[in-house]
Amino acid sequence: xxxxxxxxxxxxxxxxxxxxxxxxxxxxxxxxxxxxxxxxxxxxxxxxxxxxxxxxxxxxxxxxxxxxxxxxxxxxxxxxxxxxxxxxxxxxxxxxxxxxxxxxxxxxxxxxxxxxxxxxxxxxxxxxxxxxxxxxxxxxxxxxxxxxxxxxxxxxxxxxxxxxxxxxxxxxxxxxxxxxxxxxxxxxxxxxxxxxxxxxxxxxxxxxxxxxxxxxxxxxxxxxxxx
Amino acid sequence: xxxxxxxxxxxxxxxxxxxxxxxxxxxxxxxxxxxxxxxxxxxxxxxxxxxxxxxxxxxxxxxxxxxxxxxxxxxxxxxxxxxxxxxxxxxxxxxxxxxxxxxxxxxxxxxxxxxxxxxxxxxxxxxxxxxxxxxxxxxxxxxxxxxxxxxxxxxxxxxxxxxxxxxxxxxxxxxxxxxxxxxxxxxxxxxxxxxxxxxxxxxxxxxxxxxxxxxxxxxxxxxxxxx
DNA sequence: GTAATTAGATAGTATTGCTATCATTTTTAA
DNA sequence: TTAAAAATGATAGCAATACTATCTAATTAC
Numbered sequence: 001x002x003x004x005x006x007x008x009x010x011x012x013x014x015x016x017x018x019x020x021x022x023x024x025x026x027x028x029x030x031x032x033x034x035x036x037x038x039x040x041x042x043x044x045x046x047x048x049x050x051x052x053x054x055x056x057x058x059x060x061x062x063x064x065x066x067x068x069x070x071x072x073x074x075x076x077x078x079x080x081x082x083x084x085x086x087x088x089x090x091x092x093x094x095x096x097x098x099x100x101x102x103x104x105x106x107x108x109x110x111x112x113x114x115x116x117x118x119x120x121x122x123x124x125x126x127x128x129x130x131x132x133x134x135x136x137x138x139x140x141x142x143x144x145x146x147x148x149x150x151x152x153x154x155x156x157x158x159x160x161x162x163x164x165x166x167x168x169x170x171x172x173x174x175x176x177x178x179x180x181x182x183x184x185x186x187x188x189x190x191x192x193x194x195x196x197x198x199x200x201x202x203x204x205x206x207x208x209x210x211x212x213x214x215x216x217x218x219x220x221x222x223x224x225x226x227x
Numbered sequence: 228x229x230x231x232x233x234x235x236x237x238x239x240x241x242x243x244x245x246x247x248x249x250x251x252x253x254x255x256x257x258x259x260x261x262x263x264x265x266x267x268x269x270x271x272x273x274x275x276x277x278x279x280x281x282x283x284x285x286x287x288x289x290x291x292x293x294x295x296x297x298x299x300x301x302x303x304x305x306x307x308x309x310x311x312x313x314x315x316x317x318x319x320x321x322x323x324x325x326x327x328x329x330x331x332x333x334x335x336x337x338x339x340x341x342x343x344x345x346x347x348x349x350x351x352x353x354x355x356x357x358x359x360x361x362x363x364x365x366x367x368x369x370x371x372x373x374x375x376x377x378x379x380x381x382x383x384x385x386x387x388x389x390x391x392x393x394x395x396x397x398x399x400x401x402x403x404x405x406x407x408x409x410x411x412x413x414x415x416x417x418x419x420x421x422x423x424x425x426x427x428x429x430x431x432x433x434x435x436x437x438x439x440x441x442x443x444x445x446x447x448x449x450x451x452x453x454x
Numbered sequence: 455g456t457a458a459t460t461a462g463a464t465a466g467t468a469t470t471g472c473t474a475t476c477a478t479t480t481t482t483a484a
Numbered sequence: 485t486t487a488a489a490a491a492t493g494a495t496a497g498c499a500a501t502a503c504t505a506t507c508t509a510a511t512t513a514c
Contacts, residue, residue, distance in 0.1 A: 016491090021491080023491085023492075038366060039365060039366035041365065041366065042366065044469085044470065044471080045470090045471080045472085046469085046470075046471085054492075054493075055492080055493055055494070055495090056471090056472085057472095057473085057474090057492085057493080057494085057495090058491085058492055058493070060471095060472075060473085061491080061492080065471075065472080066471090130364055131364060133360050133364070134361065134364065136421070136422060137357055137358060137360070137361065137417075138266060138268065139265060139266035139268065139269065141421045141422070142421055145421065145422060150422060153422075153425070154422070154424040154425065157424060157425050158424065172427065172441075172444060173426075173427045173441050173444065173445075174427065175424065175425060175426055175427045176411075176415060176418075176425075176426045176427050176428070176441060178425075179414075179418070179425040179426065180407070180411055180414075183410070183414065184403075184407055187406075187407075187410065188403060190364075191403075191406065194363070194368045194369055194372065195363060195368070195372060195377060195380075195381070197381040197384060197385065197402065198380070198381065198384050198402060198403075198406040199400075199402055199403045199406065200399065200400045200401065200402050200403050201403070214399075214400050214403060217399060217400065218400075218449065221448055221449045221452045222445065222448050222449065224452075225448045225451075225452035243460090248460080248461095250460085250461070271500085271501065271502080272501090272502080272503085273500085273501075273502085281461075281462075282461080282462055282463070282464090283502090283503085284461085284462080284463085284464090284503095284504085284505090285460085285461055285462070287502095287503075287504085288460080288461080292502075292503080293502090
């Protein structure tokens, strides 16, 4: 069983909301597959159109270009992880426990039961790991930012930051730690698979648990230490 | 005054060594300018050829494609930072002091006097900040890695890792911390300018010093804490 | 001074990244 | 229910990108 809830995304991300039509959902579904398999560079709207048996022109009616589609996908992920964290920390009182759940969500939220039938969260997480930073490493980052296209990420970081402040109000860099936990989770999952010398996570089935353990180890030292 | 020393780079990075000819050095010099100004996405060999008053075919005789040129540039940076750290820590005994110099080098090595006349280290650092991770976030990362195209980065991380182990032999993730310090330095310089909500570094003239202070703060807690 | 290397000039080709137009199908609203 | 509106499909086209190839001219090396 899967329930189709709606994820709320900045409408500057798309021309026409892909969530409300069959074709739109197809675009999302298949573009995740294709970017997951062959990477963002080789992905084109023409190839996508062919895969979903539609036309290039139709895809362009939903997204201005493939950069906007990538932004849509990563925003989707940011929103989704944020929502999961909200749900899973709802009854938790201890901020340290909250932070543990946050770390777990950053590393392996995609192992949760899927929320939306046409989005494969596990593949999407892999896209965020491999292509996520390309969403802001562009020449138009400031323009994109002023349109609110990174709001979901900033909200997520804001939320985590406030938990960090609960754990240790005197920690001086809560936002930096929050964004770094997110980036580190993704980086070290990537490194363990492709560039193992850049990490200490061994490439194994349980590298997710290892990354989770590492991030908790870092956080413990950073927040429970009076040095 | 500037002295032209030679940086030693894996010869898989290029077809013909750009360091040994006027045209080659011109390619490096001008491509740094252009990528710095307009970003890697809009950079093409045709535009570059026009700028240096040469031809596309000539540029292709040095580099297989623009991805290899980017790899060349980031390798150049990794080697250069590594060399600077070697020089500046040569007479330092205390590993904690060494780590301080490493952090300073990650953040602002480019403020040192330039080493090679046709490479603007400050612009190059900005390229590494904005485009560096694109060098390994590709579908061919494993192939590139097996050719040794990330060796300079891995060496750098290995070197920093051994200093970390000197400071605290029981720290469990020295390689991860080393690569994270490098990435964090770059990320937070970028965030402070473009996405300030993701960091606690204020956008000011002295954001480099602030990032340096932050990284030292993190390292202190991580390595001098028995929690 | 000749051979070898390097660079310039030019051309060509498949693919990318769009935009535009018109015809059809599907949806919606009176 | 039917006419209008909206969405999609079909097709075309075009400038730019990412190369490859070939031939000639200049430079350098022996």
